[in-house]
Amino acid sequence: xxxxxxxxxxxxxxxxxxxxxxxxxxxxxxxxxxxxxxxxxxxxxxxxxxxxxxxxxxxxxxxxxxxxxxxxxxxxxxxxxxxxxxxxxxxxxxxxxxxxxxxxxxxxxxxxxxxxxxxxxxxxxxxxxxxxxxxxxxxxxxxxxxxxxxxxxxxxxxxxxxxxxxxxxxxxxxxxxxxxxxxxxxxxxxxxxxxxxxxxxxxxxxxxxxxxxxxxxxxxxxxxxxxxxxxxxxxxxxxxxxxxxxxxxxxxxxxxxxxxxxxxxxxxxxxxxxxxxxxxxxxxxxxxxxxxxxxxxxxxxxxxxxxxxxxxxxxxxxxxxxxxxxxxxxxxxx
Amino acid sequence: xxxxxxxxxxxxxxxxxxxxxxxxxxxxxxxxxxxxxxxxxxxxxxxxxxxxxxxxxxxxxxxxxxxxxxxxxxxxxxxxxxxxxxxxxxxxxxxxxxxxxxxxxxxxxxxxxxxxxxxxxxxxxxxxxxxxxxxxxxxxxxxxxxxxxxxxxxxxxxxxxxxxxxxxxxxxxxxxxxxxxxxxxxxxxxxxxxxxxxxxxxxxxxxxxxxxxxxxxxxxxxxxxxxxxxxxxxxxxxxxxxxxxxxxxxxxxxxxxxxxxxxxxxxxxxxxxxxxxxxxxxxxxxxxxxxxxxxxxxxxxxxxxxxxxxxxxxxxxxxxxxxxxxxxxxxxxxxxxxxxxxxxxxxxxxxxxxxxxx
Numbered sequence: 001x002x003x004x005x006x007x008x009x010x011x012x013x014x015x016x017x018x019x020x021x022x023x024x025x026x027x028x029x030x031x032x033x034x035x036x037x038x039x040x041x042x043x044x045x046x047x048x049x050x051x052x053x054x055x056x057x058x059x060x061x062x063x064x065x066x067x068x069x070x071x072x073x074x075x076x077x078x079x080x081x082x083x084x085x086x087x088x089x090x091x092x093x094x095x096x097x098x099x100x101x102x103x104x105x106x107x108x109x110x111x112x113x114x115x116x117x118x119x120x121x122x123x124x125x126x127x128x129x130x131x132x133x134x135x136x137x138x139x140x141x142x143x144x145x146x147x148x149x150x151x152x153x154x155x156x157x158x159x160x161x162x163x164x165x166x167x168x169x170x171x172x173x174x175x176x177x178x179x180x181x182x183x184x185x186x187x188x189x190x191x192x193x194x195x196x197x198x199x200x201x202x203x204x205x206x207x208x209x210x211x212x213x214x215x216x217x218x219x220x221x222x223x224x225x226x227x228x229x230x231x232x233x234x235x236x237x238x239x240x241x242x243x244x245x246x247x248x249x250x251x252x253x254x255x256x257x258x259x260x261x262x263x264x265x266x267x268x269x270x271x272x273x274x275x276x277x278x279x280x281x282x283x284x285x286x287x288x289x290x291x292x293x294x295x296x297x298x299x300x301x302x303x304x305x306x307x308x309x310x311x312x313x314x315x316x317x318x319x320x321x322x323x324x325x326x327x328x329x330x331x332x333x334x
Numbered sequence: 335x336x337x338x339x340x341x342x343x344x345x346x347x348x349x350x351x352x353x354x355x356x357x358x359x360x361x362x363x364x365x366x367x368x369x370x371x372x373x374x375x376x377x378x379x380x381x382x383x384x385x386x387x388x389x390x391x392x393x394x395x396x397x398x399x400x401x402x403x404x405x406x407x408x409x410x411x412x413x414x415x416x417x418x419x420x421x422x423x424x425x426x427x428x429x430x431x432x433x434x435x436x437x438x439x440x441x442x443x444x445x446x447x448x449x450x451x452x453x454x455x456x457x458x459x460x461x462x463x464x465x466x467x468x469x470x471x472x473x474x475x476x477x478x479x480x481x482x483x484x485x486x487x488x489x490x491x492x493x494x495x496x497x498x499x500x501x502x503x504x505x506x507x508x509x510x511x512x513x514x515x516x517x518x519x520x521x522x523x524x525x526x527x528x529x530x531x532x533x534x535x536x537x538x539x540x541x542x543x544x545x546x547x548x549x550x551x552x553x554x555x556x557x558x559x560x561x562x563x564x565x566x567x568x569x570x571x572x573x574x575x576x577x578x579x580x581x582x583x584x585x586x587x588x589x590x591x592x593x594x595x596x597x598x599x600x601x602x603x604x605x606x607x608x609x610x611x612x613x614x615x616x617x618x619x620x621x622x623x624x625x626x627x628x629x630x631x632x633x634x635x636x637x638x639x640x641x642x643x644x645x646x647x648x649x650x651x652x653x654x655x656x657x658x659x660x661x662x663x664x665x666x667x668x669x670x671x672x673x674x675x676x677x678x679x680x681x682x683x684x685x686x687x688x689x690x691x692x
Contacts, residue, residue, distance in 0.1 A: 080468070133679050134633055136412075136468045140620055141679070144672030151665035256665070260616065264476055277466060309488075309613065312480030320459075320473040327465050 020274060020329070021286070028293055035300035043305030054299070059176050060250045061295035062184040063088070063243040067266035068273075068291045069195050069284065070121075070239025073232040075270055076199065078212040078279025079128055079135035081233065082263050083120060083142040084240040089259030090150035091116040092244035096159035096254060099169060106169045114241035120146055121237020125230030135233075143260055151256030158255040161248040176249040184246060188288070191242070195235075196284035208232045213280025261312065268319035269294045276326055294318070358630045358685070362645045369649065373656035380659045383526040387508070390538040393651040394507060394602035395420065397544050399622035400629075400647045401551050401640060402595025405588040407626055408555075409567045410635025411460060411467030413589060415452060415474040416596040417618030422482025423448045423600040425612040428491030431500065438493070438500030445604075446597030452478060453593015457586030475616060483612040491610040507540040507605045540602070544644075552640040564588045568635030621671055625650050627678035634686065650674065 008014055014022050032049070039048040047053070067084050074081045095113035098104045104112075124142050128135040162170040176184040199205035207228040211218045219225045248254060271277055272293060273286025297318065301310050374381040399416045406413045426448065427441040436444075452474055459470045483489075496504040514535040555561035563584040566574040575581045604610065627633060628649060629642025653674065654667055662670070 082472075127676070127680075131680060131683060133676075133683055137623070137633065137679050138676060141672040141675040144617065144620060144668045144675070148665050148668030148670075148672065152669070156665055257668070261476075264472065277469065309480040309483045312476045313484065314480075316473040316476030316480070319469070319476070320465075323465055323469050323473075324459075324463060327463065331464070 020325070021289075024272065024289070024293070028296065031293075031297060031300060035296075035303060039300070039303040039305075043303060046303050046305070048300060048303045053303075055180075055182060057299045058182060058295065059184060061291070061298070062176060062188055063246040063250070064262065064265050064269060064294055065188045065288060065291040066191065066239050066243035066246060067262060068269040068287045068294075069192060070236040070243070071263070071266050072195070072270050072273075072275050072282050072284060072287045073199065073208060073235040074135070075267070075275050075277065076209050076212045076279060076282035077229050077232045078215070079229070079232070080139065080267070080277075081121075081124060081236045082136060082139040082260075082267075083124060083146055084236060084243075084266060085259040085262035085264075086143045086146040086150075087117055087120040087237060087240040087259075088244045088247060088262065089254055089256070090120070090146040090153075091241045092161075092248050092254040093150040093154050093159050093256055095244065096161050096248060097154045099161065100159060106172060110172065110245055113244045114238055117237040117239070117241025117244065118234050119237065121234040121240070122230065124237065125233025128233060129226040129229035143263075147257050147259070154256055156256055158253055160253045163252065172245055173249050176246060184249075191239075192284055192288050198235075199282060199284060204228055204231055209280060209282055212278075212282075261315075264319060265294050265298075265315055266291075268315055268322055271326060272318065272322040276330065277323055278326075278330060290322075359639070359642050359645060362628060362630075362642070362649065366645060366649050366652065369652050369656065373652070373659055377656075377659035380656060381526065383522055384536075385655065385659075386526075387536050387538050389651050389655045390541050391508065391606045392655055393647055394540045394544065394606060395599040396618070396621050396625065396651060397644070397647045398547070398595050398599035398602055399619060400625040400643045401547060402592035402599070403619065403622050404551075404626045404631055404638050404640060404643050405555075405564055405591045406467065407623070407631045407633070408564055408635055408638045409585055409588045410571075411585075411588070412471065412623065413453075413456060413592040413596075414468060414471040414619055415456060415478060416592065416599065416622065417620075418475045418479035418482075418614075418616040419449065419452055419593075420596050420600040420603055420618065421610060421612065421615030422478045423597060424493075424604040424610050425482045425486050425489060425491040427600070427604060428493050428610065429486040429489045431493065432491075433489070438503050441493075442503070442601055445600045446594060449593045449595070449597025449600065450590055451593070453590040453596065454586065456593065457589030460589065461582040461585035479613060479616060486612060488612055490612065491604070492608065493604040495608075503601065503605045505539070506543070507538075507602065509537040509539050511535045511537065540606075548640050548644050555638075555640060560584065560587060565636060568632075568637070570636075620675060621650050621654075622647075624671065624675040624678050627682055628674070632686065633679060633682050646678075 008022075009019050035048040039046045067088060071081050071084055091113040094116050095109040098112055099106060099109040120142055124135065124139050127133045127138040161172075162168060164170045164173050174183060175187060176182075197205075199209065207218060207223055207225070208231065211223075211225045211229060215225055269290035270287050271290070273288070273290035274283040275281065275287060294315070297314060298311050301314060379385075399420070403413050403416060423445045427445040430436040430444065431438060431441050456467075456471050456474055459465050460467045493503050494500040496510070512535060518537070519535065555564070563574065563579060563581075564587070566579070567581055567585055567588070571581055625646035626638065626643045627646070629639065629644065629646030631638030631643065650671070653670060657663075657667055657670060
């Protein structure tokens with residue numbers, strides 16, 4: 001049995017792709033099998049592997065991809081950002097309120113959304129990098145502040161973004177799909193490529209990954225680690241601001257005081273894709289794959305006719321499994 | 335005991351924190367007095383007996399969570415599963431009473447049992463597998479948050495009210511009486527001469543349990559093996575392990591204590607609120623963690639006191655009850671709680687810096 005496992009591990013194709021990714025692929029195929037089998041039985045003949053259904057379902061999950069891309073930067077530094085879900089909602093509320101109540105032009109509102117996100121990211125980054133506070137607790141505090149700020153700004157009202165049928169100010173919906181063409185997928189991949197270039201091919205990105213593995217060494221080599229650590233948090237906030245546009249593009253309405261569940265999904269996607277919780281190693285490609293797995297699992301639960309509470313439980317279990325696998329494999333390597 | 339493990343006892347002697355720890359408690363106590371004075375000046379209706387009764391009612395479940403979370407915090411960990419967990423335990427308990435016809439006593443036992451069980455899972459995963467505590471407890475938070483509504487089919491829970499069979503669950507927190515002609519109410523009416531409070535004749539009984547539990551847990555933390563080892567894990571885990579102490583066991587126990595207190599907090603929540611909405615509660619634990627850090631528990635582990643946590647909870651409760659009196663509504667409370675949490679953590683870091691430079 002062990003020799004078989006070794007033979008699989010030493011197979012040139014498996015070595016090229018990476019053993020953990022092969023395992024992930026196997027799990028995905030298994031889940032697809034389960035969902036395809038159980039959906040028609042449990043939910044009045046719903047077919048899981050219906051390409052039209054899946055393509056339209058995909059529209060509802062792009063925002064998780066953007067959140068996960070952003071949080072990859074923070075996790076690469078060895079930190080964590082629990083505020084992104086609430087920051088995304090805060091961005092969507094503030095910019096949506098500017099659009100619908102104050103009548104600001106749509107392009108400006110999209111910029112406002114990104115600016116709000118980046119501002120929260122900068123705040124979190126300042127606290128983590130310059131004051132050296134543990135990022136999990138500061139991002140939790142920022143989560144509360146983002147929730148409160150969103151509802152104060154909109155006076156505790158929900159905000160509905162324009163629909164395509166409204167005609168005016170609805171072109172942001174083409175970011176998600178244009179007459180059935182999945183523009184959102186293209187944009188997500190473009191952003192992923194950009195994020196990958198930034199993280200692996202530029203100096204700031206290298207510093208971000210390196211300070212995750214050995215902060216002291218990077219500092220002693222004369223690099224201002226605080227600046228680059230803060231940049232990682234700003235990226236995370238900026239991506240949360242972008243994710244806000246993709247959220248409202250699919251779901252239209254945002255309610256104040258919500259959104260904190262989405263950061264867990266994004267973090268799970270990121271860790272599942274091979275970015276280590278301990279920092280120092282990141283994979284943008286893996287994050288995108290992880291986001292698709294999360295989207296598929298959630299869609300599978302819905303297609304089997306279960307409600308959102310099952311999604312919470314399953315996302316919790318997935319996040320736990322991903323982190324446990326990461327921790328155990330890291331311990332083995334040492 | 336003393337001649338059996340002299341080495342480990344030497345290693346885990348609680349840090350001498352007479353100076354700054356005591357000072358912080360005194361400062362925080364003064365902050366508490368100042369807050370009460372400020373709200374009383376800014377609002378005419380704050381300084382009333384009924385206000386303080388409602389502060390106590392709001393305080394109980396946060397106090398229980400905060401006493402519990404102090405233990406994982408001292409080990410250098412955290413427990414984020416308490417808030418969502420306690421709501422789910424309380425909802426499941428009420429479901430068993432209302433739908434399955436359980437008696438309140440058994441429901442209470444099961445509620446606390448569920449807390450201890452989730453605490454055991456948290457502790458085992460953190461101590462044995464070595465996962466980061468905040469991620470582990472985040473996962474159990476999501477799982478309990480989902481499981482509550484799943485197991486009860488999104489049942490909106492109500493526990494028996496006072497006077498119904500099993501209504502003692504309410505009477506252990508507050509007792510209402512029409513006979514206010516006794517020494518207690520005469521004493522109260524000297525402090526708060528408001529008629530309305532007298533007419534409603536409420537004894538906030540729960541505060542007695544809070545003080546008792548605080549004393550017991552102070553004893554557990556400072557005078558028993560459990561407490562010493564938990565402090566030792568926070569200050570120098572490796573040294574403790576090398577001296578032959580089963581650190582995995584004691585670290586697990588720290589999380590089981592916080593789980594037990596999450597169960598107790600569920601009872602307080604069930605006994606003070608009229609209806610419990612399933613699936614809520616995520617975020618309650620942040621108030622408890624904030625309170626513990628305000629009270630002087632170090633984020634990095636190794637030191638903390640129950641008295642400090644007690645004062646921290648009072649500050650947060652007065653703040654949250656007082657804000658509506660000065661016109662700041664619920665959405666401001668989140669911002670303020672976040673700001674207080676940040677302030678507490680910043681203070682903790684500055685304190686440690688000072689210690690190092692000393």
